Amino acid sequence: MKSLFKPLLFLLFACSFFYVNAQKHPRFKAKVVYKSKELVVTQIAPNSFEHTSFKQTTDFGYVPCNGLLVRDGNETIIFDTPTNDKSAELLIKWVKETLQCSIKAIIPTHFHDDCLGGLQAFHDNAIPSYAYFRTIEFAQENKYVVPQNSFRDSLVLKVGNETIVAKSFGEGHTKDNVVGYFSKENILFGGCLLKEMGASKGYLGDANVAEWSNTVERIKSQYPNLQVVVPGHGKYGDKKLLDYTIGLFKTEMFGEQLFKKN
Numbered sequence: 001m002k003s004l005f006k007p008l009l010f011l012l013f014a015c016s017f018f019y020v021n022a023q024k025h026p027r028f029k030a031k032v033v034y035k036s037k038e039l040v041v042t043q044i045a046p047n048s049f050e051h052t053s054f055k056q057t058t059d060f061g062y063v064p065c066n067g068l069l070v071r072d073g074n075e076t077i078i079f080d081t082p083t084n085d086k087s088a089e090l091l092i093k094w095v096k097e098t099l100q101c102s103i104k105a106i107i108p109t110h111f112h113d114d115c116l117g118g119l120q121a122f123h124d125n126a127i128p129s130y131a132y133f134r135t136i137e138f139a140q141e142n143k144y145v146v147p148q149n150s151f152r153d154s155l156v157l158k159v160g161n162e163t164i165v166a167k168s169f170g171e172g173h174t175k176d177n178v179v180g181y182f183s184k185e186n187i188l189f190g191g192c193l194l195k196e197m198g199a200s201k202g203y204l205g206d207a208n209v210a211e212w213s214n215t216v217e218r219i220k221s222q223y224p225n226l227q228v229v230v231p232g233h234g235k236y237g238d239k240k241l242l243d244y245t246i247g248l249f250k251t252e253m254f255g256e257q258l259f260k261k262n
Contacts, residue, residue: 072160088118196234
């Protein structure tokens with residue numbers, strides 16, 4: 001009996017070890033894969049890349065602006081253009097030459113120039129653009145380059161054998177902001193609707209502050225198990241960025257209501 005006990009104990013220990021390790025999903029170690037003065041590309045998951053370009057602003061100084069590129073097979077889709085055509089051309093060239101992939105679509109997530117400032121470069125390279133119908137209306141009103149194809153509520157596109165979703169959950173940073181979701185890696189591009197941890201409220205000139213936290217609550221309900229969340233500015237993180245953004249604007253509304261009561 002004793003002779004069987006030790007091998008059995010070892011077997012149980014080994015099974016437990018492999019089971020525990022099988023449950024672990026170590027976070028992907030991000031790495032910068034391209035860097036110039038105008039553009040930085042960081043691989044944040046096996047098939048997802050954050051692109052960061054830069055914009056000089058009056059109120060906030062020299063601001064890094066994020067977008068997201070996702071890949072399956074030899075196809076990619078990009079959320080938000082770099083801030084201008086020069087940095088957009090650099091991104092397009094990098095995708096074609098380094099990733100050796102085609103760009104199936106560019107999707108600006110709202111009408112500000114940190115989302116569609118480089119749109120003409122994509123059109124010049126025969127890359128189709130898609131945007132929420134209100135983004136197209138605002139681009140026309142402001143005499144910006146106008147996205148070619150519109151959608152209402154949501155858009156689903158194939159990238160390789162996978163899909164992406166671009167969807168409006170309501171108003172917040174702007175009246176037209178949408179988010180992008182890549183199910184293959186459970187990653188969300190929140191654009192300027194979502195804030196990095198510790199960020200301020202930022203530019204509110206086109207915002208609906210009263211609805212902002214409600215909109216993010218709806219995103220949280222739709223995607224409860226997000227692995228990676230990329231904001232429009234600053235460091236990417238996980239679903240805690242949704243909670244931080246919700247709290248940031250709930251605090252704003254509580255203060256307004258308290259002021260009115262007094």
